[in-house]
Each structure stands twice: as structure tokens, then as C-alpha cells.
Amino acid sequence: MSGVRTSRSLGGRGGLASRLLLAQVLVLGASVVTAGAVAALFGPPLFHEHLLEAGQAPDSPQLAHIEQAYRDASLVSLAVALVIALACAAAVTWYVTRRMQAPLDALANAAREVSRGHFGARVGPLGAGTEFDELGHAFNLMARQLEQTEDTRRRLLSDLAHELRTPIATLTVYCEGLRDGVTTWNADTERVMTEQTERLARLAADLDDVSRAEEGRLALDLSPTPVPELIWSAAEARREAFARQGVELHVRPDAAPDVHVEADPRRIGQVLDNLLANALRHTPRGGAVQLSARAVHDAVEIVVADTGDGMSADQLPHVFERFYRGDTARDRDRGGSGLGLTISRAIADAHRGSLVASSAGPGEGSTFTLTLPCA
Structure with missing residues (x-):
């Protein structure tokens, strides 16, 4: 049914076919009227002058018939030319709209699927010229980005629920224990309650930082x-x-x-603190972490390198994603909130810099390089 609707819009009232045909008719009509006006104004005097130069007498009865024949022939020629031109215009309009109908149908159907939430919809090669191919490529790029955004949103909600579950469950258990008299308020209870509430507050602050940084609302001094x-x-x-x-x-x-x-010292300090905390978290006792800087052309590279766990080639592309942890056990006490590196990269981007990670493999340590433009 969608293809029928699109076809009607192409050839129906106000559709592309009718508008294209109308445009061609207007152009042809203007051309014919112009040609007729020029022929009527300049043709008979010129023709009359040439007849006189050819030897016709000014008062000859044949002269009037010849001029009338010229006018009739001109009128018939213009009329026949107009009819043929209109037929050609109709044929060209039909051919062009038929050529455009298939790619427009494909684009309309794919757009309709995306509007329904089916972000996996794509259009194939349209085969209707470079412009349509570029339009199809742009549409596929848009759909792919929407699909990635939706995947990120779903993963974010899932991970956020996962992050909140443990501290909320811990606080609930302790509150119930205190209410029922099973647990007493002592130093251990206070410590656990404080740690879990601080963890929730830190998670809320990190989420706010990520949101403001990625939306370009991060204030920099x-x-x-x-x-x-x-x-x-x-x-x-x-x-x-x-x-x-x-x-x-x-x-x-x-x-x-x-x-x-040219930097905000507080924000860059936050990035370096995140990088050092991450390096410390993944470096065992007896290991080492090096914080260094080097000038490279018109920028500065600040490098945090450790001798710790390292990362595999599969982990590297995801290390800056929200809530991502390299450790499969997802140990929150060791793994942090999973937002520090995400925030750090967003702050680096806001400074027109970059933050990249590299590693030779598991057990070979990791290197994080923060690049900032020189003042």
C-alpha cells in the first residue's frame, strides 16, 4: 500500500509528474508565444521586402496571396511544433518520473520504517544517478547513527540499573536490619552506609558530568x-x-x-586524576606508573603508562564507553564507576584535544595519551 501511495503522489494531483509536466508546458508555451510574436512582428515585413527585391510589383495580386500563404505556413508550423513538443515533454516526464519512482519509493519506505522505530532499515544502491546515490548514503548514515544512539540508550539504561542495584540493595538490607533490631548502629554499619551513599552520589555526579560534556554544556575556565x-x-x-x-x-x-x-586546570586535573586512579586500580603491588609529558609540534602529550593488567585488542575499542570495565567479573570496588574514562575523553574533546589508549596486550600494561594544544 505504501508503494501505491508513493506512486499516486508522483503522478497524481500536485505530484512530481504533474508539476514536472506543467513546468515543461509553461516553458514550451512561453517559447511558442515568443516565437509567434517575433514571426508576426518581423516575418511579414521582411518577407514582403524580399518579394519586392525578387521582382514582384507592389500592387501585384499574387503578392497578397504569397504573404497570406507565408502567414498560414508559419501558424501551422508553430502549431505542429507545439503539439510535437508537448508530446515529447509528456514522454520525457513519464520516463523521468518512472526512473525516479523506484528510488523515491525505497527512500519513503525506509524512512517510514525508521519513524516506526525500526532503525535497522537501509536503502540499497538506487541506480538513479549520483545525486540519488548520495541521498541514499546520507540516509543510511543517519539511520546507522540513530541505531547506534538507540543501542547506547538501551545499554546505558541497563548498565545504570545494574550500577544502582548493589548500593540500593545494600542500603535496603541495612535499613531493614536496623528496623528489625537484627543490626545495630555501630562503626561498621556507619562505614557501609556512608560508602554506599557516597557511591550513589558519585555515580549521579559522574552521569551529570558525562551528559554535560557530551552535549557541549561543559563550562571551561x-x-x-x-x-x-x-x-x-x-x-x-x-x-x-x-x-x-x-x-x-x-x-x-x-x-x-x-x-x-590553553586549558582549564581543574578539568585537566580531573582527567589526570582519573587516569592515575585507573592506572593504580589495574597495577598490582610492586608495579610502577609513569606520568610524563612531551612537546609534539604545536601540542603537548601527557602520558600515563603503567605496568599493570594491560588490555586485549578486543577491549581497546570499548575502553571509553560508559560503564565499560575490562575485568569480566565487574568488581565494582576495583572497577570504579565505569564513567571516569568516558568523562576524561569528553573533557579532552572540549579542550580541542584527544585522549587515546594503547596496550601491547594482557599483562603488558596500558598507556593513555592526553593531547592538548599549546597556548
Whole structure:
């Protein structure tokens, strides 16, 4: 039925075929009227002058008949030309609309499927010219992006429910225990309740940061900032945590001692803190993490490299996705909220920079490179 509706719209009242035919008729009509007016105004005087030059007497009775024959012949020629032109225009209109009908039907049907929520709808090669092929490619790209957005939304809702389940369940159990007298309020109870409420608050704050960053609503207070200052501040904030876990932290800003970047120190500090926390989380006792910087052309690369778990080739493409964790057990106490790297990349993008990850494989450590433009 959809194909019938599209066909009617092409050839019916106000459709493409009728409008195309009307346009051609108007052009032909204007051409014929112009030709007739020119022939009527300039043809008879010129023809009369040539007859006189050919030897006809001005008062000859044959002269009037010849001129009348010329006018009749011109009128008939224009009429026949108009009829033939109209027939050709109708034939061309029919051919063009028939050629356009199939790709337009395909596009209309695919668009209708997408509007119903079937984001997997695609159009194949339309075979109606480069313009239609480009239109089909643009439509497929749009549908693919909508499909990816919908997949991300579903995965986000699923992961968010997954993240909320454990702290809510823990708080519920402790509340019921306190109400029934099974559990008493002591230091352990206070610690568990505090940890779980802080975890929920941290998750809400991280989600807000991700949303504002990816929607371009992240407020940045940009200023020329020395790279060594960024590196030393981030290292000092995490040095005690590294010492507690027995992981060495090496800081080497020597390769970019006098370089400034146009950055928001607080936000870049958040990125470096996330990267250091991630490196510490995945580096066992006795391992090492190196925080360094180097100038590359008109940019600065800040590198966080560890000797920890490393990542496989399958994990690398997903490391910046929301709630993604490389550990299959999804240990939340070790795996974090799963949003730190997502937020970090969004902040890097907001600074017109980039954040990429690399690893030689499981057990070979990981390297995260933050690139920022020089001030």
C-alpha cells in the first residue's frame, strides 16, 4: 500500500509528474508565444521586402496571396511544433518520473520504517544517478547513527540499573536490619552506609558530568597553564594512595618544561586524576606508573603508562564507553564507576584535544595519551 501511495503522489494531483509536466508546458508555451510574436512582428515585413527585391510589383495580386500563404505556413508550423513538443515533454516526464519512482519509493519506505522505530532499515544502491546515490548514503548514515544512539540508550539504561542495584540493595538490607533490631548502629554499619551513599552520589555526579560534556554544556575556565604544574599537582594528589598500595609513581615532565597549554586546570586535573586512579586500580603491588609529558609540534602529550593488567585488542575499542570495565567479573570496588574514562575523553574533546589508549596486550600494561594544544 505504501508503494501505491508513493506512486499516486508522483503522478497524481500536485505530484512530481504533474508539476514536472506543467513546468515543461509553461516553458514550451512561453517559447511558442515568443516565437509567434517575433514571426508576426518581423516575418511579414521582411518577407514582403524580399518579394519586392525578387521582382514582384507592389500592387501585384499574387503578392497578397504569397504573404497570406507565408502567414498560414508559419501558424501551422508553430502549431505542429507545439503539439510535437508537448508530446515529447509528456514522454520525457513519464520516463523521468518512472526512473525516479523506484528510488523515491525505497527512500519513503525506509524512512517510514525508521519513524516506526525500526532503525535497522537501509536503502540499497538506487541506480538513479549520483545525486540519488548520495541521498541514499546520507540516509543510511543517519539511520546507522540513530541505531547506534538507540543501542547506547538501551545499554546505558541497563548498565545504570545494574550500577544502582548493589548500593540500593545494600542500603535496603541495612535499613531493614536496623528496623528489625537484627543490626545495630555501630562503626561498621556507619562505614557501609556512608560508602554506599557516597557511591550513589558519585555515580549521579559522574552521569551529570558525562551528559554535560557530551552535549557541549561543559563550562571551561581556560587559561595558559604550565604543563609541569598540571603534572605535579595531579601526582601529589595521588601520591599517598600509590604509597598505600605499594605502587611506584614516577613523574617526568622534563620533556616539556616551559610549555603552556590553553586549558582549564581543574578539568585537566580531573582527567589526570582519573587516569592515575585507573592506572593504580589495574597495577598490582610492586608495579610502577609513569606520568610524563612531551612537546609534539604545536601540542603537548601527557602520558600515563603503567605496568599493570594491560588490555586485549578486543577491549581497546570499548575502553571509553560508559560503564565499560575490562575485568569480566565487574568488581565494582576495583572497577570504579565505569564513567571516569568516558568523562576524561569528553573533557579532552572540549579542550580541542584527544585522549587515546594503547596496550601491547594482557599483562603488558596500558598507556593513555592526553593531547592538548599549546597556548
